[in-house]
Amino acid sequence: MNNYDIDHIPREELKKLQSERLAAQVKRSYERVECFRNRMDEIGLKPDDIKGVEDLSKLPFSYKSDLRDYYPFGLFAEPMENVVRTHASSGTTGKRIVVGYTKRDLDMWAECIARMLKEIGVGKGDIAQISFGYGLFTGGFGAHAGAEMVGATVVPMSSGNTKLQIQTMIDFGVTLLFCTPSYALYLAEEAEKMGVKDKLKLKYGIFGAEPWTEKMRKDIEKELSIKAYDIYGLSEVLGPGVACECKEQAGMHIREDNFIAEIIDPDTGEVLPEGSTGELVFTSLTKEAFPVIRYRTRDICSLIYEPCKCGCTHIRMNKPTGRSDDMLIIRGVNVFPSQIEEVLLTNGYKANYQIIVDRVGNTDDFEVRVEMNSDNFSDSLGEISRMEKELVSSLKSMLGIQARVRLVTPKSIVRSEGKAVRVIDKRKL
Amino acid sequence: MLKQLSVFLENRSGQLVQITEILTKSSVNIRAINIAETNDYGVLRLVVDDNEKALSVLKDEGFIVKTANIVAAAVPDSVGGLNKLLLSISKHDIDIDYMYSIFGKSDGLAYMIFKVKNPDQLINVLQEDGYNIAGPDALGIN
Incomplete structure (x- = not known):
């Protein structure tokens, strides 16, 4: 399957295609997804009222909390026998959120990435090392399938074990690297330390899953002698690949044949004029197992409507500059303060804590400060350290990443106007 | 039975003197002292001449204090x-x-x-x- 031309489709035709697909997607979701049907009925909207993209703003929003409320499969629009894959992502509390894919959904995902790879020149003869995690998180899977689709040789490395990562890149002659941008810089640093940086054959890197800057891009490109591209996505909508950069490195093209993007005011829900900065909202047009209608990503960014020099007619998005909720992205993993609160309460601590995130070198430093209380205090240091370790491991199993716990004296966590400051993010991005 | 007080402290400057200031102001005499520490925090163990008074003044100042038999x-x-x-x-x-x-x-x-x-x-x-x-x-x- 080669959908390469879809990237150059004239805007008018694209709009027509989107309109047809939107009407069909709305009708299908209304018939199959109870949550969506209820929301439509509440505002007296019928699927027939949605004739094209100009009707999009009439539709109700959907939210991350819907995935929790309908956990695990309540929002699926296909019977389970047609769902060939599930992935999970962090919810705002202990419960993970689950998404599903049909065979066609997985093909579409792979194709979204394959289109990017073709455009930047990756194909047969290239060796792609996927250093995003492989597991419940969507991480490496889309990149894996996309690279295979263009005929590259895939090395499914997953994350961790940096020395082995570097050795493999050298031994296999890896030309394309997928990972988080901070890990790319870390790999460069370690390769330098091992004295093998000049043996790397990397040509391109595709980086995402966490915020990064143009300065970081320049550093990565210089340190690894590659071209570094940005990729965007979220599990609820698809996974990494919803939007991808082209050779121009001037914003990520949204795969508009599969997704419609809107920018809204996160407070009022109003659609903002072209070029405004606001919350990014996605509607899927072709997804079968887990369609989303006006899904609130909580990412703050702006869209670029001017034609791109690369010739692709699909609009571009700028890097998200922040969030409209309190989610943090630490080492590429989504972390909600409410998850930490839940762990503390289950472990017998009061929900009096502070999260301090910093970037030390190229890795995120993640500290959770917890106020000691008399129930958990013991005169034995061994006992305190045992409880501390227990807390660290509970946090790890909730969040998927390691946090450093720091026990502090009561009332030492700064409160401003009676409200504690829960998150201190010192990373300058 | 003899009693000791244990107090949770952070491992940073100024923590200990806070305790000794409080005890001094309350005329509590420290008879023995012991500290077990990690990089981040420590446990101060005290034997004082007036346990009840020490316990109440330290608690009033927001410290976590426990009593144990020794x-x-x-x-x-x-x-x-x-x-x-x-x-x-x-x-x-x-x-x-x-x-x-x-x-x-x-x-x-x-x-x-x-x-x-x-x-x-x-x-x-x-x-x-x-x-x-x-x-x-x-x-x-x-």
């Missing part, structure tokens, strides 16, 4: 004195959580303070072996 046994001031005492304890398979020392108020003796799971058992064992177990008076505790 045993103080006189250590002979000669080579092998502590060794003999510890042999008495170990032959009964008693596990010492931690220990530190204190001087008698007026008898000039040195005492070892022991924190164990079962202080009554330790007192019996040591008394059987002829050791002098300190009461509050010997240590200057009200």
